Amino acid sequence: MPVMVQALVPVFALIVLGHLFRRWAFPSVEFWPQAERFTYYVLFPAMLVYKLGQARLPASAYGDTAMLIWSMLLAMTLVLVLAQLYWRWDGAVFSSVYQGAIRFNSYVGLAAGGMLLGDEGLSLTAIAVAVMVPTLNLMCILMFSLVVTQGPVKLKPVLRAIISNPLIIGSVLGVIWSIFEIDFHPLLAGTLEPLSNLALPMGLMTVGAGLQLKALRGGSGPFVVSSVLKLLLFPLMAAGLALMLGLDGTLVQVAVLMATLPTATSAYILARQLGGDAPLMAGIISGQTLLAMVSIPLMLSILW
Template sequence: MTAVLEIILPIFVLILLGYLGRRTGRLGPTAASELNRFVVWFGLPAMLINVTAGSDWEQLWQPEFVAAFTAGCIGVFLLTLFYRFWQTRSLADASVDALSASYANTGYMGIPLCLLLFGDEGLQPALVASLIVVCVLFALAIACLETGLNAGQSPLRTLITVVKALARNPMVVSPLLGLAWSFSGAPMPKPVGQVLTLLGAATVPCALVSLGLFLAREQRGGQAAAWPLVGLKLIVQPAITAFFAFRVFQLPTLWASAALLLSALPTGTGPFMLAEYYDRGAALAARVILLSTLGGLLTLSACLYLLGF
């Protein structure tokens, strides 16, 4: 419990700083949106390029772990997508909600947690999970969202519009650029690497402060709708992942344990950034992040107890 609290506490401090900054008037009414734009267009792309360009893909390629972790996050994403689309009849809103229910905070929380529990060997599964979440899951959500926003056109025109939108989206293009650089084998110029590192390091703090700024606004409703998404994130996703990791693939202990813990993490800031950027249900995404982070204290502690820590 103490280990989990030490990792989660800084998240609440940064959210609180944003909240107090807005409430006291130190930050203006447009600060949340402007800070989020910085994250979407500069911070997150730099982080994605840096991570993908500097990854050792032969070492990170663990197909059974990838399959187990992906089954959990994609399974919950699709389940939530159909569930929310049936309720709202809006594919765009359902896409953001689905991402909120499946987007684990693998970067800010997963990496330090795995390092704390498993030592240096824990970095590898945490990095693999982070790449799946920020590259595969995020791209899938954007594709579904763009499809929903461009509904009503002919299938071919919709496809062309979605492809064009994805090609212009920095959160989709940046990991592809990083992958291309990685496969080229060319060394990253030191000044470029330093710029990417500095921008990437600002991503999580800025996103959390932006979330606090948003929560300081007057919020209406959303509380009841958030709880099913929180339950899907904290209970259903780790259950699916554990089934595949321990029963289907029978992964080595470290990889199976890491898969369970990483899937049980609360929702990261990605869904809020996407919802704010597209102006689609940011209030609900913000509540899911906050409530799942609180609930994660209990579910992560339960997972650690079951794993014998």
């Protein structure tokens, strides 16, 4: 078995395991939503602080990561505008296609980055997450205001949600810790390390527990378009942009990995709250997560 596939098998095995546990109501139906909250608010922030805080990355890594990520998001947005000009979906459908083609599942990305690229890859993936999360939230809110929402969109709650996002807080604290090269006190390290070790397996199982396979019955043209753009075209674009910007090494591998990821589960919440096509969004999330089990190893073997 190729090394890359061997490293990714546990990622997807844990997703499948989480889905099966949720279907079997083990340990209970109420457990998995609470496990997701615990992972989001406690485990992942602890992991980001601990892993990033130990990283000793050059200052240029932060600027290069932001430049590449922003270039990727702008390029994909232009592709999606062209797609909308051709297919002319209604606003609610386009909102789901847009989120499906440009957002990413940070749990899968952090797990895969750590397993495939080690601590350096995990640190760069965490920086990419810190750049992408606020940027994508603002871009998606703006998109909804243009194609779906009637009347002005209130940016204040959005900005508050971004500032209070646990993944961003954990990443910022970890980066500050790293920049000032502060050593973790043994007692703090002894607390953060086990939480950090628990974050990735629990996060992946909650991804599986959140899959809505019934939503795949509504598979349609918009689902196919968003999945092709996200899982196949986006990684190619990421590699091409990295080449144009003169970047190489682990950063490019991280950017390509992020581009191969299925869309974020949180896209469903945004679609439901802002008038998007929530059933289509649920189908895109679940379908892409399943397709990614094949597309991620395929695209990484081509582009790495």
